[in-house]
Amino acid sequence: MERRLIINCDDFGQSPAANKAIFHLLEEGKVSSATVMAVAPGYEEAASWCARRQQPNVGLHLTLTSEFEALRWASLTGHPSLHDETGHQYRTVQEFETGAAAGAVMKELEAQYQLARKSGIRLSHIDNHMGSLYGVETGRSLIPQMLWKARRWRLPARLFRYIDPSDPLLSTLSNIQRPVALASGLADAFGVPIPDYLLSHPYRIVEGETYDRFKQSIIARLYKLPEGVCETYVHPGAEDEWMQASIPNWDKRIWEFRLLFDDDFAYAMKDAKVILTDYRYVERYLRRPRGRSAVKLMKVLIAK
Secondary structure, eight states: OOEEEEEEEEEETSOHHHHHHHHHHHHHTOSSEEEEOTTSTTHHHHHHHHHHHTOSSEEEEEOOBOOBTTBOOOOSSOOGGGBOTTSSBBSSHHHHHHHOOHHHHHHHHHHHHHHHHHTTOOEEEEEEGGGTTTTTTTSOOOHHHHHHHHHHHTOOBSOOSOOOTTOTTGGGOTTOHHHHHHHHHHHHHHTOOOOSEEEOOOSSOOTTOOHHHHHHHHHHHHHTOOSEEEEEEEOOOOOOHHHHHHSTTHHHHHHHHHHHTOHHHHHHHHHTTEEEOOHHHHHHHOOOOHHHHHHHHHHHHHOO
16 A cells, blocks of 8 residues: 655644745645645745636635734634633633633634635645644534534545554544544544544754754654654744744754755655545545444444
8 A cells, every 4th residue: 555645734824934834845746735724924925926827726724823922813703702811812722722712713723714715725625723623621612613624615634544653643642542532433424535644853952953853753654654654744934034033933843954955864755655646536535435324423423
């Protein structure tokens, strides 16, 4: 069986520095796709570029949080439950899960989708900034609502059905198997295609980490990639003095941008026989039969 990898650039539209990096990566075919933030300050620049080029592999990065002190934004709909006392989206997922009204979230998701469509973006899939819809902090999951929207929009979604035992984050989470089975089962029952695996890596520079160590850790994972379709995400950024001074962990974003142009990484992809793929492939080949998926989901729901 083949091993396919989606490399998705999160945070498209966050800032000019993020846009510059992602434009270059998409133009050179170094990544599979990017997901755009309809509420962020660099959105108009990103959307105009996508529409002008008719870029085929850009998804929607559903954004309900605004985490950086120096770079903040508000929702499109302006509902008070979606904002903190400063009038911006919440800084943390926990604040969002605690404060956001579900109905207001649904309207905001629709508004972000409609803006992307009106901007001329040919959406290929959806995912979620900081996992704010997944219930990771308080257990208040809005995954069913997100999948309902994905079904109506006829778009694949970033979820996953299996956990790679070597994943540094997901494999360490306790009691995750049942939530993953429920979420993937619900996606299948709704007819929303999803990848097989999601591969994580540390967002921040960990103690003692250098660019070369980071590169080698990612390359090593290419050789251990499970069969099927995996997605990994990057947050690439071009060098920018203000960003490096104002936004935490910006140096890691520069590393991720550099990695994707690194000859060692390109060689490893070929040597490990990893096929760079995208969400158009997921949409075409990974949709499960809805009837059988609904029956399977019911079995998961009634299992102890």
